Amino acid sequence: MKYNDQIEKRRTFAIISHPDAGKTTLTEKLLLFGGAIQTAGAVKSNKIKKTATSDFMEIEKQRGISVATSVMAFQYGGKQINILDTPGHKDFAEDTYRTLTAVDSVILIIDCANGVEEQTERLMEVCRMRKTPVIIFINKMDREGRDSFDLLDELENMLKIKVRPLSWPIGIGSTFQGVYDIYKKELNLFAANKTKISTDVVKIENLNDPQLVKIIGEDSTAELQEELDLVNGVYDDFDKSEYLKGNVAPVFFGSAINNFGVKELLEAFLEISPSPQGRETSIGFIEPQNDNFSGFVFKIHANLDPNHRDRIAFLRIVSGKFERNTFYNHTRLDKKFKFPNPTSFMAQDKSVIDEAFPGDVIGLYDTGNFKIGDTLTEGPSFSFKGIPSFSPEIFMELENKDPMKSKQLEKGIQQLTDEGVAQLFVQQPGNRKIVGTVGQLQFEVIKYRLEHEYGAKCDFVPKRYHKACWMTTDNKPQLDQFVRAKSTYIAMDKDGNHVFLAETPFLLQMAQQDYPDITFHFTSDFKVTQES
Numbered sequence: 001m002k003y004n005d006q007i008e009k010r011r012t013f014a015i016i017s018h019p020d021a022g023k024t025t026l027t028e029k030l031l032l033f034g035g036a037i038q039t040a041g042a043v044k045s046n047k048i049k050k051t052a053t054s055d056f057m058e059i060e061k062q063r064g065i066s067v068a069t070s071v072m073a074f075q076y077g078g079k080q081i082n083i084l085d086t087p088g089h090k091d092f093a094e095d096t097y098r099t100l101t102a103v104d105s106v107i108l109i110i111d112c113a114n115g116v117e118e119q120t121e122r123l124m125e126v127c128r129m130r131k132t133p134v135i136i137f138i139n140k141m142d143r144e145g146r147d148s149f150d151l152l153d154e155l156e157n158m159l160k161i162k163v164r165p166l167s168w169p170i171g172i173g174s175t176f177q178g179v180y181d182i183y184k185k186e187l188n189l190f191a192a193n194k195t196k197i198s199t200d201v202v203k204i205e206n207l208n209d210p211q212l213v214k215i216i217g218e219d220s221t222a223e224l225q226e227e228l229d230l231v232n233g234v235y236d237d238f239d240k241s242e243y244l245k246g247n248v249a250p251v252f253f254g255s256a257i258n259n260f261g262v263k264e265l266l267e268a269f270l271e272i273s274p275s276p277q278g279r280e281t282s283i284g285f286i287e288p289q290n291d292n293f294s295g296f297v298f299k300i301h302a303n304l305d306p307n308h309r310d311r312i313a314f315l316r317i318v319s320g321k322f323e324r325n326t327f328y329n330h331t332r333l334d335k336k337f338k339f340p341n342p343t344s345f346m347a348q349d350k351s352v353i354d355e356a357f358p359g360d361v362i363g364l365y366d367t368g369n370f371k372i373g374d375t376l377t378e379g380p381s382f383s384f385k386g387i388p389s390f391s392p393e394i395f396m397e398l399e400n401k402d403p404m405k406s407k408q409l410e411k412g413i414q415q416l417t418d419e420g421v422a423q424l425f426v427q428q429p430g431n432r433k434i435v436g437t438v439g440q441l442q443f444e445v446i447k448y449r450l451e452h453e454y455g456a457k458c459d460f461v462p463k464r465y466h467k468a469c470w471m472t473t474d475n476k477p478q479l480d481q482f483v484r485a486k487s488t489y490i491a492m493d494k495d496g497n498h499v500f501l502a503e504t505p506f507l508l509q510m511a512q513q514d515y516p517d518i519t520f521h522f523t524s525d526f527k528v529t530q531e532s
């Protein structure tokens with residue numbers, strides 16, 4: 001197959017949702033369609049149940065599962081589909097944000113009863129920042145939920161994106177009869193069925209077709225006609241190019257658990273979603289068609305086997321062809337590496353691959369050479385931009401509880417933060433280590449892993465910081481002065497950038513007032529957001 005065809009046939013995306021909206025269920029149904037799994041129940045949810053927050057073995061088990069299901073590839077309709085899994089638990093939100101840098105589009109699931117939830121908003125913020133094309137799937141239509149128009153309004157208002165329904169539900173919950181596919185002009189009749197993947201489809205070109213009344217009844221027909229008139233009056237026609245620019249999100253309705261609306265979603269996805277896209281780098285934009293191989297690491301996972309300290313680095317290929325046993329340049333280390341056992345992920349199986357193409361995600365065995373955001377290239381050296389760090393929300397100082405094991409502690413915390421489990425800020429004097437996370441659960445994970453994987457014991461002492469702010473300025477003397485004046489609140493991040501640890505919103509505001517030439521950012525990705 002020609003190289004360009006290899007690119008064109010790939011679709012790399014993530015399914016994102018607030019926990020419990022149906023991400024695991026939808027993923028599983030998609031894999032069933034693709035024949036990647038044969039039975040329902042094969043995909044385990046990688047969410048950490050609320051009751052298990054202090055159950056460390058559970059965390060370990062969950063980590064294992066999420067390695068196995070991190071990337072799920074399958075073939076459907078002549079396309080090679082790569083689904084990147086994202087953790088459901090909000091304490092692992094940063095992992096999700098990073099994964100979103102490796103996809104070309106997303107499917108966002110909304111529970112029809114709950115509408116937009118906290119995590120939905122946060123995830124969508126990241127998609128908006130990156131202009132990622134989004135398709136919305138309103139799930140659980142077999143249950144009583146909210147009015148569809150109200151839901152669409154809420155999506156537009158809270159997620160700050162225009163929407164365009166491409167299918168429309170007939171009834172909801174106990175009165176749910178099916179979905180009218182506006183895009184294909186077909187009526188899909190609902191039959192609750194958790195194991196079969198077929199639905200009854202009737203072609204209805206014209207809403208005045210007498211067949212419609214016969215099938216769904218007079219009242220529902222009148223209602224459907226009226227609602228569709230409203231839909232077509234209120235929403236602009238679907239414009240694929242606006243979707244690809246991330247300006248409008250097409251909306252589908254269905255019930256993942258019942259396999260309903262899933263096939264339509266998948267087929268529309270294949271028709272409109274983008275093929276692998278290029279990425280911005282330190283030397284400009286790199287297109288996937290570029291002959292030289294390039295890719296970046298967006299996730300690192302420690303191997304579960306305690307006897308083998310190696311880790312898996314997940315690399316998204318951006319351009320060129322990756323080949324096994326070929327030397328590539330590791331830009332940050334300026335060193336060449338080759339990979340004898342690169343793996344691909346087909347559902348739960350990992351297998352060694354000889355080559356891979358743009359859009360693919362491969363696993364590279366790593367003995368500690370990779371950090372999140374690292375670039376591998378062939379030809380000219382450059383690095384990819386835009387694996388953001390967000391300001392953590394909880395800060396703790398790391399305290400060594402076993403002075404005999406300080407080396408192990410140092411190594412462990414470095415490696416775990418390289419993996420992106422948490423962010424590390426180092427304060428002088430004394431090399432004090434402040435660990436920042438988005439959730440409490442990560443501290444438990446770090447403590448457990450430091451002890452079990454590195455033999456080090458630690459404690460965490462809470463620090464009352466409000467935000468970590470990265471800083472930029474054109475007025476270097478002012479920044480130097482600020483760093484001197486606030487030295488007790490200044491730390492270094494992993495890349496050697498100064499970070500201001502603001503104790504309260506008020507103190508941050510004061511700093512902004514007193515040092516007007518400094519811009520304070522809540523993410524390390526200055527180019528993308530310009531928050532202050």
Ligand code: G4P
Binds near residue numbers: 026047140
């Ligand atoms: P998540 O990965 O987004 O967290 O959600 P998940 O797929 O695990 O789904 C959360 C719950 O919602 C599950 O029920 C699942 O069965 C249910 N669900 C998913 N899709 C639908 C749907 O279309 N209709 C209805 N009625 N329910 C749906 P659970 O009781 O938490 O788990 P389980 O015991 O069913 O596994």
